[in-house]
Amino acid sequence: MIEERAQLLPLAEHGFDLADISFPRVEGWAASECGPIVFGSVDVGRTVEVRLHPNCVESGTKAAASPATNAVYERHQQVLDSEHYLDVLERKPGALIGSKPLAAWRQRGLWPESYDRLLAELIGRHGKQSGTRQMIQVLSLIRQHGHQRVRAAIEEALALGCSDVAAIRHLAEAADLVCARSTIMELGALSRYARPKPSLTDYDGLLGQEAAS
Numbered sequence: 001m002i003e004e005r006a007q008l009l010p011l012a013e014h015g016f017d018l019a020d021i022s023f024p025r026v027e028g029w030a031a032s033e034c035g036p037i038v039f040g041s042v043d044v045g046r047t048v049e050v051r052l053h054p055n056c057v058e059s060g061t062k063a064a065a066s067p068a069t070n071a072v073y074e075r076h077q078q079v080l081d082s083e084h085y086l087d088v089l090e091r092k093p094g095a096l097i098g099s100k101p102l103a104a105w106r107q108r109g110l111w112p113e114s115y116d117r118l119l120a121e122l123i124g125r126h127g128k129q130s131g132t133r134q135m136i137q138v139l140s141l142i143r144q145h146g147h148q149r150v151r152a153a154i155e156e157a158l159a160l161g162c163s164d165v166a167a168i169r170h171l172a173e174a175a176d177l178v179c180a181r182s183t184i185m186e187l188g189a190l191s192r193y194a195r196p197k198p199s200l201t202d203y204d205g206l207l208g209q210e211a212a213s
């Protein structure tokens with residue numbers, strides 16, 4: 001084996017893609033050949049590329065690809081992630097309350113009681129449609145900061161009596177803010193800048209002479 005190894009070809013630099021590739025046509029919320037997929041900003045009726053990997057499904061086009069979705073291994077089983085539906089729900093906020101992705105989040109423990117409180121306060125202040133849309137904007141922060149940080153930001157805002165989207169966004173981003181500390185200077189080092197106070201006696205004398213003239 002050692003003698004033959006020198007005669008072998010080098011390993012491929014890139015691994016082979018083991019995905020099963022198909023090109024279904026997007027029909028509303030589903031692609032006819034591969035079951036429900038989220039098309040994001042892909043237009044309905046457009047043919048998209050779907051890559052079925054052993055553990056996830058990728059769909060979309062080069063210009064607008066949808067996030068990877070975990071694959072399922074049982075018949076008639078669905079895995080719906082609300083993060084994939086947020087863009088569509090923001091245009092149709094009324095669909096959030098009874099949506100299957102929201103029910104899936106509740107089942108997975110990703111929609112705590114604090115989210116219901118925030119949604120109720122936003123609806124109370126801005127109305128059902130506008131308040132729900134603002135809740136969806138808060139949920140969109142999960143893409144960048146993750147569930148744990150956004151949940152902590154929401155709970156902190158509610159504890160402060162605040163239900164503003166901008167405030168929650170600031171609290172979610174606060175962990176990434178780094179405040180530069182100025183160099184601490186000893187007060188004794190400033191003594192070299194000490195100067196005697198100026199005398200204004202001569203100046204006052206000049207003013208007196210001008211007044212006398």
